[in-house]
Amino acid sequence: MTVVRLEDVSKRYGEVEAVKGFTCEIRDGEFMVLVGPSGCGKTTLLRLILGDLTPDNGHIYMDNTIIDDVPIEERNIGFLPQDFGLFPHLTVWKNISYGLKIRGDSDRAIHEKTEEMLRILDLQDLKDRSPRQLSWGQQQRTALARALVIQPNLLLLDEPLSAVDWITREEIAEGVKKLQAELKITTLYVTHDISEALSLGHRVIVMYKGRLEQCDKAEKLINKPKTKFVRRFIRSDHGKTKL
Amino acid sequence: MMILASSFTLYMLISLFYLFTALSEWPLILRQLLSQRVILALWVSIVSSTIVAFIGVILGVPTSWMLAYKDFKGKSILETLIVTIPHAYPPGVVGTAYLLMFTTSNPIGNLFDRTGISIVNTFWAIVMVKVFISTPFLVSLLSEKFRSIRETNLEVIARSLGASDFQTFLTVTLPLSYKAIVAGTGRCWARAMGEIAGTIVFSGAVIPGVTQTMPAIIVFEAQYNLPIALALALILSTFSIVILVSFRVLME
Incomplete structure:
Protein backbone atom coordinates (compact mmCIF):
# COMPACT_ATOMS: atom_id res chain seq x y z
CA MET A 1 0.00 0.00 0.00
CA THR A 2 1.82 3.04 -1.24
CA VAL A 3 0.62 6.50 -2.03
CA VAL A 4 3.07 9.02 -3.42
CA ARG A 5 2.25 12.68 -3.07
CA LEU A 6 4.13 15.71 -4.32
CA GLU A 7 3.33 19.01 -2.71
CA ASP A 8 4.44 22.22 -4.38
CA VAL A 9 7.76 20.65 -5.42
CA SER A 10 10.30 22.85 -7.20
CA LYS A 11 13.78 22.20 -8.46
CA ARG A 12 16.17 24.54 -10.23
CA TYR A 13 19.55 24.10 -11.88
CA GLY A 14 21.24 27.44 -11.55
CA GLU A 15 19.07 29.78 -13.61
CA VAL A 16 16.80 27.12 -15.03
CA GLU A 17 13.72 26.10 -13.08
CA ALA A 18 13.21 22.51 -14.20
CA VAL A 19 10.21 21.74 -11.97
CA LYS A 20 7.84 24.49 -10.81
CA GLY A 21 5.41 24.14 -7.93
CA PHE A 22 4.41 20.60 -8.81
CA THR A 23 1.53 19.04 -6.87
CA CYS A 24 0.06 15.64 -7.62
CA GLU A 25 -0.83 12.31 -6.07
CA ILE A 26 -0.21 8.81 -7.33
CA ARG A 27 -2.74 6.50 -5.73
CA ASP A 28 -2.09 3.10 -4.28
CA GLY A 29 -1.60 0.49 -7.00
CA GLU A 30 -2.16 3.02 -9.73
CA PHE A 31 -0.43 2.99 -13.10
CA MET A 32 0.28 6.67 -13.56
CA VAL A 33 1.85 8.01 -16.74
CA LEU A 34 3.84 11.22 -16.79
CA VAL A 35 3.97 12.65 -20.30
CA GLY A 36 5.45 15.77 -21.81
CA PRO A 37 7.75 16.90 -24.61
CA SER A 38 11.48 16.39 -24.08
CA GLY A 39 13.04 19.01 -21.85
CA CYS A 40 9.83 19.59 -19.91
CA GLY A 41 11.32 18.41 -16.60
CA LYS A 42 9.98 14.84 -16.53
CA THR A 43 13.36 13.31 -15.81
CA THR A 44 14.07 15.81 -13.05
CA LEU A 45 10.73 14.98 -11.46
CA LEU A 46 11.50 11.27 -11.68
CA ARG A 47 14.92 11.78 -10.10
CA LEU A 48 13.34 13.77 -7.28
CA ILE A 49 11.00 10.91 -6.48
CA LEU A 50 13.82 8.39 -6.83
CA GLY A 51 15.93 10.39 -4.40
CA ASP A 52 18.80 11.16 -6.73
CA LEU A 53 17.90 14.84 -6.36
CA THR A 54 16.38 16.76 -3.45
CA PRO A 55 13.67 19.35 -3.95
CA ASP A 56 14.53 23.02 -3.39
CA ASN A 57 10.98 23.66 -2.34
CA GLY A 58 7.98 21.63 -1.26
CA HIS A 59 7.82 18.06 -0.06
CA ILE A 60 7.54 14.54 -1.38
CA TYR A 61 5.44 12.14 0.69
CA MET A 62 5.32 8.40 0.61
CA ASP A 63 2.36 7.13 2.65
CA ASN A 64 2.14 10.45 4.51
CA THR A 65 5.80 10.46 5.51
CA ILE A 66 8.05 13.16 4.11
CA ILE A 67 10.88 11.46 2.25
CA ASP A 68 12.82 14.52 1.04
CA ASP A 69 15.91 13.55 3.00
CA VAL A 70 15.55 9.78 2.90
CA PRO A 71 18.51 8.38 0.94
CA ILE A 72 17.80 6.39 -2.23
CA GLU A 73 18.70 3.06 -0.67
CA GLU A 74 16.04 3.43 2.03
CA ARG A 75 13.16 4.36 -0.28
CA ASN A 76 12.56 0.89 -1.68
CA ILE A 77 11.88 2.05 -5.21
CA GLY A 78 12.24 -0.15 -8.27
CA PHE A 79 13.86 1.90 -11.03
CA LEU A 80 13.99 1.07 -14.73
CA PRO A 81 15.97 3.69 -16.67
CA GLN A 82 15.90 4.30 -20.39
CA ASP A 83 18.97 2.17 -21.06
CA PHE A 84 17.88 -0.45 -18.49
CA GLY A 85 21.23 -0.10 -16.69
CA LEU A 86 22.04 -3.76 -16.32
CA PRO A 152 9.35 -2.19 -4.23
CA ASN A 153 6.81 0.25 -2.84
CA LEU A 154 6.96 2.15 -6.08
CA LEU A 155 8.06 1.32 -9.61
CA LEU A 156 9.62 4.09 -11.71
CA LEU A 157 9.89 3.51 -15.44
CA ASP A 158 11.84 6.07 -17.47
CA GLU A 159 10.89 5.84 -21.17
CA PRO A 160 11.60 2.13 -21.23
CA LEU A 161 10.15 1.73 -24.70
CA SER A 162 11.75 4.69 -26.45
CA ALA A 163 14.29 2.59 -28.30
CA VAL A 164 12.04 -0.33 -29.16
CA ASP A 165 10.45 -0.99 -32.56
CA TRP A 166 6.81 -0.05 -32.89
CA ILE A 167 5.61 -3.62 -33.27
CA THR A 168 7.37 -5.10 -30.23
CA ARG A 169 6.68 -1.87 -28.40
CA GLU A 170 2.95 -2.44 -28.10
CA GLU A 171 3.53 -6.01 -26.98
CA ILE A 172 5.99 -4.97 -24.30
CA ALA A 173 3.79 -2.11 -23.15
CA GLU A 174 0.89 -4.50 -22.78
CA GLY A 175 3.17 -6.93 -20.93
CA VAL A 176 4.35 -4.28 -18.51
CA LYS A 177 0.83 -3.15 -17.83
CA LYS A 178 -0.43 -6.68 -17.30
CA LEU A 179 2.40 -7.44 -14.92
CA GLN A 180 1.74 -4.24 -13.00
CA ALA A 181 -1.96 -5.11 -12.70
CA GLU A 182 -1.04 -8.54 -11.34
CA LEU A 183 1.50 -7.28 -8.82
CA LYS A 184 -0.51 -4.14 -7.93
CA ILE A 185 2.60 -2.01 -7.48
CA THR A 186 2.14 1.74 -7.58
CA THR A 187 3.85 2.74 -10.82
CA LEU A 188 5.00 5.94 -12.45
CA TYR A 189 5.72 5.57 -16.14
CA VAL A 190 7.52 8.44 -17.83
CA THR A 191 7.28 8.99 -21.57
CA HIS A 192 7.30 11.73 -24.20
CA ASP A 193 4.90 9.79 -26.39
CA ILE A 194 1.31 10.94 -25.94
CA SER A 195 -0.15 7.87 -27.70
CA GLU A 196 1.68 5.58 -25.33
CA ALA A 197 0.53 7.65 -22.36
CA LEU A 198 -3.13 7.64 -23.39
CA SER A 199 -3.24 3.92 -23.99
CA LEU A 200 -1.29 2.84 -20.89
CA GLY A 201 -2.19 4.93 -17.87
CA HIS A 202 -4.97 4.68 -15.36
CA ARG A 203 -4.40 8.37 -15.23
CA VAL A 204 -2.05 10.66 -17.13
CA ILE A 205 -0.12 13.70 -15.96
CA VAL A 206 0.69 16.13 -18.75
CA MET A 207 3.77 18.20 -17.96
CA TYR A 208 5.00 21.23 -19.85
CA LYS A 209 7.85 23.62 -19.04
CA GLY A 210 8.19 22.30 -15.51
CA ARG A 211 4.52 22.66 -14.66
CA LEU A 212 1.67 20.26 -14.27
CA GLU A 213 -0.81 21.10 -17.03
CA GLN A 214 -3.43 18.49 -16.28
CA CYS A 215 -3.75 15.24 -14.39
CA ASP A 216 -6.71 13.16 -15.53
CA LYS A 217 -8.01 10.00 -17.09
CA ALA A 218 -7.22 9.63 -20.79
CA GLU A 219 -10.76 10.25 -22.02
CA LYS A 220 -10.99 13.41 -19.97
CA LEU A 221 -7.74 14.67 -21.43
CA ILE A 222 -9.10 14.04 -24.89
CA ASN A 223 -12.58 15.41 -24.32
CA LYS A 224 -11.91 18.14 -21.79
CA PRO A 225 -8.38 19.48 -22.16
CA LYS A 226 -7.87 22.16 -19.52
CA THR A 227 -5.14 24.13 -21.25
CA LYS A 228 -4.15 25.11 -24.75
CA PHE A 229 -1.02 23.02 -24.53
CA VAL A 230 -2.89 19.86 -23.57
CA ARG A 231 -5.26 20.33 -26.50
CA ARG A 232 -2.36 20.81 -28.89
CA PHE A 233 -0.43 17.88 -27.44
CA ILE A 234 -3.44 15.55 -27.63
CA ARG A 235 -4.07 16.62 -31.21
CA SER A 236 -0.53 15.49 -32.12
CA ASP A 237 -1.75 11.96 -31.42
CA HIS A 238 -3.96 12.30 -34.55
CA GLY A 239 -6.64 10.12 -32.98
CA LYS A 240 -4.34 7.12 -33.22
CA THR A 241 -5.24 5.99 -29.74
CA LYS A 242 -8.39 3.94 -29.37
CA LEU A 243 -9.77 3.91 -25.88
CA MET B 1 47.31 6.96 -37.71
CA MET B 2 47.18 4.18 -35.13
CA ILE B 3 48.98 1.80 -37.47
CA LEU B 4 51.62 4.43 -38.07
CA ALA B 5 52.13 5.07 -34.35
CA SER B 6 52.24 1.41 -33.39
CA SER B 7 54.62 0.52 -36.20
CA PHE B 8 56.90 3.35 -35.12
CA THR B 9 57.04 1.98 -31.57
CA LEU B 10 57.71 -1.50 -32.86
CA TYR B 11 60.41 -0.20 -35.21
CA MET B 12 62.12 1.53 -32.29
CA LEU B 13 62.11 -1.61 -30.17
CA ILE B 14 63.33 -3.76 -33.02
CA SER B 15 66.18 -1.43 -33.91
CA LEU B 16 67.30 -1.37 -30.29
CA PHE B 17 67.44 -5.15 -30.13
CA TYR B 18 68.79 -5.55 -33.66
CA LEU B 19 71.74 -3.34 -32.88
CA PHE B 20 73.02 -5.84 -30.37
CA THR B 21 72.41 -9.03 -32.23
CA ALA B 22 74.06 -7.52 -35.28
CA LEU B 23 77.09 -6.27 -33.43
CA SER B 24 77.21 -9.42 -31.33
CA GLU B 25 77.41 -7.29 -28.23
CA TRP B 26 75.89 -9.92 -26.00
CA PRO B 27 79.02 -10.36 -23.88
CA LEU B 28 78.94 -6.63 -23.19
CA ILE B 29 75.31 -6.79 -22.10
CA LEU B 30 75.92 -9.79 -19.92
CA ARG B 31 78.99 -8.24 -18.32
CA GLN B 32 76.99 -5.08 -17.63
CA LEU B 33 74.03 -7.00 -16.33
CA LEU B 34 76.20 -8.86 -13.86
CA SER B 35 78.13 -5.82 -12.68
CA GLN B 36 77.33 -4.70 -9.16
CA ARG B 37 76.70 -1.15 -10.30
CA VAL B 38 73.94 -2.20 -12.67
CA ILE B 39 72.33 -4.66 -10.29
CA LEU B 40 72.21 -1.99 -7.58
CA ALA B 41 70.85 0.64 -9.97
CA LEU B 42 68.16 -1.72 -11.24
CA TRP B 43 67.30 -2.51 -7.65
CA VAL B 44 66.99 1.19 -6.73
CA SER B 45 64.89 1.88 -9.83
CA ILE B 46 62.53 -1.04 -9.32
CA VAL B 47 62.11 -0.64 -5.55
CA SER B 48 61.59 3.12 -5.70
CA SER B 49 59.13 2.84 -8.61
CA THR B 50 57.19 0.10 -6.86
CA ILE B 51 56.93 2.19 -3.70
CA VAL B 52 55.80 5.09 -5.90
CA ALA B 53 53.16 2.90 -7.55
CA PHE B 54 51.84 1.90 -4.09
CA ILE B 55 51.72 5.51 -2.91
CA GLY B 56 50.20 6.43 -6.28
CA VAL B 57 47.33 4.00 -5.74
CA ILE B 58 46.76 5.08 -2.14
CA LEU B 59 46.72 8.77 -3.09
CA GLY B 60 45.40 8.45 -6.61
CA VAL B 61 42.30 6.28 -6.22
CA PRO B 62 40.54 8.49 -3.63
CA THR B 63 41.65 11.64 -5.48
CA SER B 64 40.27 10.36 -8.79
CA TRP B 65 37.07 9.34 -7.06
CA MET B 66 36.64 12.79 -5.55
CA LEU B 67 37.36 14.55 -8.83
CA ALA B 68 34.76 12.43 -10.59
CA TYR B 69 32.00 12.22 -8.00
CA LYS B 70 32.14 15.28 -5.78
CA ASP B 71 31.01 18.62 -7.12
CA PHE B 72 32.50 21.43 -5.10
CA LYS B 73 33.68 24.98 -5.59
CA GLY B 74 37.20 25.37 -6.97
CA LYS B 75 37.25 21.81 -8.27
CA SER B 76 38.70 22.83 -11.64
CA ILE B 77 41.45 24.80 -9.90
CA LEU B 78 42.22 21.80 -7.72
CA GLU B 79 42.28 19.53 -10.73
CA THR B 80 44.69 21.88 -12.50
CA LEU B 81 46.93 21.90 -9.45
CA ILE B 82 47.06 18.17 -8.84
CA VAL B 83 46.76 16.77 -12.36
CA THR B 84 47.46 19.22 -15.16
CA ILE B 85 50.42 21.11 -13.72
CA PRO B 86 52.35 18.05 -12.46
CA HIS B 87 51.61 16.41 -15.79
CA ALA B 88 52.96 19.29 -17.80
CA TYR B 89 55.80 20.38 -15.52
CA PRO B 90 59.30 19.68 -16.84
CA PRO B 91 60.71 17.06 -14.43
CA GLY B 92 63.96 19.00 -14.05
CA VAL B 93 61.96 21.92 -12.74
CA VAL B 94 60.18 19.63 -10.29
CA GLY B 95 63.56 18.52 -8.91
CA THR B 96 64.73 22.12 -8.63
CA ALA B 97 61.53 23.17 -6.88
CA TYR B 98 61.94 20.35 -4.39
CA LEU B 99 65.54 21.35 -3.84
CA LEU B 100 64.46 24.91 -3.07
CA MET B 101 61.71 23.64 -0.79
CA PHE B 102 64.22 21.73 1.29
CA THR B 103 66.75 24.50 1.83
CA THR B 104 66.85 25.69 5.45
CA SER B 105 65.56 29.13 4.48
CA ASN B 106 62.28 27.56 3.38
CA PRO B 107 59.73 26.83 6.17
CA ILE B 108 59.34 23.19 5.13
CA GLY B 109 63.08 22.67 4.74
CA ASN B 110 63.61 24.38 8.08
CA LEU B 111 61.11 22.07 9.78
CA PHE B 112 62.81 18.97 8.38
CA ASP B 113 66.21 20.38 9.29
CA ARG B 114 65.14 20.91 12.91
CA THR B 115 63.68 17.43 13.26
CA GLY B 116 66.93 16.08 11.87
CA ILE B 117 65.37 14.27 8.91
CA SER B 118 67.26 14.85 5.70
CA ILE B 119 65.65 14.17 2.37
CA VAL B 120 68.00 15.71 -0.17
CA ASN B 121 70.47 13.19 -1.62
CA THR B 122 68.59 10.22 -0.15
CA PHE B 123 66.48 7.42 -1.54
CA TRP B 124 63.34 9.25 -0.38
CA ALA B 125 64.23 12.21 -2.57
CA ILE B 126 63.81 9.90 -5.57
CA VAL B 127 60.48 8.64 -4.26
CA MET B 128 59.18 12.18 -3.65
CA VAL B 129 60.05 13.38 -7.15
CA LYS B 130 58.58 10.29 -8.75
CA VAL B 131 55.33 10.48 -6.77
CA PHE B 132 54.80 14.05 -7.94
CA ILE B 133 55.51 13.20 -11.55
CA SER B 134 53.91 9.75 -11.85
CA THR B 135 50.71 9.88 -9.80
CA PRO B 136 48.96 12.26 -12.25
CA PHE B 137 49.24 9.54 -14.91
CA LEU B 138 47.08 7.29 -12.73
CA VAL B 139 44.71 10.08 -11.69
CA SER B 140 44.00 11.37 -15.19
CA LEU B 141 43.23 7.88 -16.46
CA LEU B 142 41.16 6.80 -13.47
CA SER B 143 39.17 10.01 -12.99
CA GLU B 144 38.08 9.76 -16.63
CA LYS B 145 36.98 6.17 -16.03
CA PHE B 146 35.09 7.12 -12.85
CA ARG B 147 33.41 9.96 -14.73
CA SER B 148 32.24 7.63 -17.46
CA ILE B 149 30.85 5.24 -14.82
CA ARG B 150 29.11 8.10 -13.07
CA GLU B 151 27.38 9.04 -16.32
CA THR B 152 25.67 5.66 -16.44
CA ASN B 153 22.72 4.93 -14.18
CA LEU B 154 24.41 1.90 -12.66
CA GLU B 155 25.30 3.37 -9.28
CA VAL B 156 21.91 5.00 -8.82
CA ILE B 157 20.31 1.65 -9.62
CA ALA B 158 22.52 -0.17 -7.11
CA ARG B 159 21.44 2.32 -4.48
CA SER B 160 17.77 2.04 -5.41
CA LEU B 161 18.17 -1.70 -4.84
CA GLY B 162 19.37 -1.01 -1.32
CA ALA B 163 23.14 -0.63 -1.56
CA SER B 164 24.83 2.00 0.60
CA ASP B 165 27.43 4.32 -0.92
CA PHE B 166 30.23 2.04 0.18
CA GLN B 167 28.49 -1.15 -0.98
CA THR B 168 27.85 0.53 -4.32
CA PHE B 169 31.53 1.34 -4.61
CA LEU B 170 32.55 -2.23 -3.80
CA THR B 171 30.00 -4.03 -5.97
CA VAL B 172 29.65 -1.69 -8.94
CA THR B 173 32.28 1.06 -9.17
CA LEU B 174 35.28 -1.05 -8.26
CA PRO B 175 34.58 -4.03 -10.53
CA LEU B 176 33.92 -1.66 -13.44
CA SER B 177 37.03 0.46 -12.84
CA TYR B 178 39.36 -2.35 -11.81
CA LYS B 179 41.04 -2.58 -15.21
CA ALA B 180 41.60 1.17 -15.28
CA ILE B 181 43.15 1.02 -11.80
CA VAL B 182 45.52 -1.73 -12.94
CA ALA B 183 46.38 0.12 -16.16
CA GLY B 184 46.85 3.40 -14.30
CA THR B 185 49.12 1.75 -11.73
CA GLY B 186 51.16 0.30 -14.59
CA ARG B 187 51.49 3.71 -16.22
CA CYS B 188 52.42 5.30 -12.91
CA TRP B 189 55.10 2.64 -12.35
CA ALA B 190 56.45 2.92 -15.90
CA ARG B 191 56.68 6.69 -15.70
CA ALA B 192 58.51 6.35 -12.38
CA MET B 193 60.97 3.86 -13.91
CA GLY B 194 61.81 6.28 -16.67
CA GLU B 195 62.19 9.38 -14.51
CA ILE B 196 65.63 11.00 -14.83
CA ALA B 197 65.95 14.76 -14.69
CA GLY B 198 63.98 15.46 -11.52
CA THR B 199 65.65 12.66 -9.57
CA ILE B 200 69.14 13.71 -10.69
CA VAL B 201 68.56 17.28 -9.52
CA PHE B 202 66.95 16.41 -6.18
CA SER B 203 68.76 13.22 -5.18
CA GLY B 204 72.10 13.66 -6.92
CA ALA B 205 71.77 10.14 -8.30
CA VAL B 206 75.39 9.22 -7.56
CA ILE B 207 75.29 6.91 -4.52
CA PRO B 208 75.16 3.29 -5.75
CA GLY B 209 72.38 1.32 -4.15
CA VAL B 210 70.79 4.45 -2.70
CA THR B 211 70.17 7.19 -5.25
CA GLN B 212 71.73 5.90 -8.43
CA THR B 213 68.94 4.74 -10.76
CA MET B 214 69.22 2.95 -14.08
CA PRO B 215 68.12 5.88 -16.25
CA ALA B 216 70.64 8.07 -14.44
CA ILE B 217 73.52 5.70 -15.31
CA ILE B 218 72.33 5.56 -18.90
CA VAL B 219 72.45 9.33 -19.14
CA PHE B 220 75.93 9.47 -17.63
CA GLU B 221 77.25 6.68 -19.84
CA ALA B 222 75.67 8.13 -22.98
CA GLN B 223 78.04 11.05 -22.70
CA TYR B 224 81.23 8.95 -22.49
CA ASN B 225 80.61 5.40 -23.61
CA LEU B 226 77.72 4.95 -25.99
CA PRO B 227 77.85 1.12 -26.37
CA ILE B 228 77.55 0.69 -22.60
CA ALA B 229 74.66 3.17 -22.49
CA LEU B 230 72.93 1.19 -25.22
CA ALA B 231 73.51 -2.08 -23.39
CA LEU B 232 72.03 -0.55 -20.24
CA ALA B 233 69.07 0.83 -22.18
CA LEU B 234 68.36 -2.63 -23.50
CA ILE B 235 68.56 -4.14 -20.01
CA LEU B 236 66.26 -1.46 -18.55
CA SER B 237 63.65 -1.70 -21.28
CA THR B 238 63.62 -5.50 -21.09
CA PHE B 239 63.12 -5.45 -17.33
CA SER B 240 60.43 -2.77 -17.54
CA ILE B 241 58.47 -4.54 -20.23
CA VAL B 242 58.69 -7.94 -18.52
CA ILE B 243 57.61 -6.56 -15.14
CA LEU B 244 54.79 -4.46 -16.61
CA VAL B 245 53.40 -7.28 -18.70
CA SER B 246 53.56 -9.80 -15.86
CA PHE B 247 51.89 -7.28 -13.52
CA ARG B 248 49.02 -6.81 -15.96
CA VAL B 249 48.64 -10.54 -16.54
CA LEU B 250 48.77 -11.29 -12.82
CA MET B 251 46.19 -8.64 -11.92
CA GLU B 252 43.75 -9.68 -14.63
Missing part, protein backbone atom coordinates in the same frame (compact mmCIF):
# COMPACT_ATOMS: atom_id res chain seq x y z
CA PHE A 87 25.31 -4.34 -14.48
CA PRO A 88 27.62 -5.34 -17.35
CA HIS A 89 29.92 -7.37 -15.09
CA LEU A 90 27.15 -9.59 -13.70
CA THR A 91 25.09 -12.37 -15.25
CA VAL A 92 21.32 -12.16 -15.62
CA TRP A 93 20.88 -14.21 -12.44
CA LYS A 94 23.29 -12.03 -10.47
CA ASN A 95 21.71 -8.85 -11.82
CA ILE A 96 18.29 -9.95 -10.63
CA SER A 97 19.45 -11.22 -7.25
CA TYR A 98 21.63 -8.14 -6.60
CA GLY A 99 19.08 -6.29 -4.47
CA LEU A 100 18.27 -9.35 -2.38
CA LYS A 101 21.91 -10.09 -1.74
CA ILE A 102 22.68 -6.50 -0.76
CA ARG A 103 19.76 -6.60 1.67
CA GLY A 104 21.24 -9.67 3.31
CA ASP A 105 18.50 -12.17 2.48
CA SER A 106 19.31 -15.81 3.19
CA ASP A 107 20.74 -17.85 0.31
CA ARG A 108 17.55 -19.87 0.15
CA ALA A 109 15.31 -16.82 -0.02
CA ILE A 110 17.53 -15.28 -2.69
CA HIS A 111 17.38 -18.45 -4.73
CA GLU A 112 13.62 -18.85 -4.43
CA LYS A 113 12.72 -15.24 -5.19
CA THR A 114 15.17 -14.97 -8.08
CA GLU A 115 14.00 -18.21 -9.68
CA GLU A 116 10.41 -17.07 -9.28
CA MET A 117 11.16 -13.80 -11.08
CA LEU A 118 13.02 -15.66 -13.84
CA ARG A 119 9.92 -17.77 -14.31
CA ILE A 120 7.44 -14.87 -14.31
CA LEU A 121 9.46 -12.97 -16.92
CA ASP A 122 10.42 -16.06 -18.89
CA LEU A 123 14.16 -15.67 -18.42
CA GLN A 124 15.10 -19.14 -17.10
CA ASP A 125 17.13 -20.09 -20.15
CA LEU A 126 19.11 -16.87 -20.07
CA LYS A 127 20.11 -16.76 -16.42
CA ASP A 128 23.81 -17.42 -17.00
CA ARG A 129 24.17 -14.97 -19.87
CA SER A 130 25.90 -11.66 -19.61
CA PRO A 131 23.78 -8.57 -20.45
CA ARG A 132 25.81 -8.12 -23.63
CA GLN A 133 24.39 -11.36 -24.99
CA LEU A 134 20.78 -10.30 -24.57
CA SER A 135 18.37 -8.77 -27.06
CA TRP A 136 16.76 -5.46 -26.24
CA GLY A 137 13.56 -7.08 -25.01
CA GLN A 138 15.45 -9.60 -22.90
CA GLN A 139 17.48 -6.80 -21.34
CA GLN A 140 14.30 -5.00 -20.49
CA ARG A 141 12.78 -8.05 -18.87
CA THR A 142 15.92 -8.62 -16.84
CA ALA A 143 15.94 -5.03 -15.63
CA LEU A 144 12.26 -5.28 -14.77
CA ALA A 145 12.86 -8.51 -12.86
CA ARG A 146 15.70 -6.90 -10.95
CA ALA A 147 13.48 -3.94 -9.99
CA LEU A 148 10.50 -6.12 -9.02
CA VAL A 149 12.29 -8.82 -7.04
CA ILE A 150 12.88 -6.45 -4.11
CA GLN A 151 9.10 -5.95 -3.85
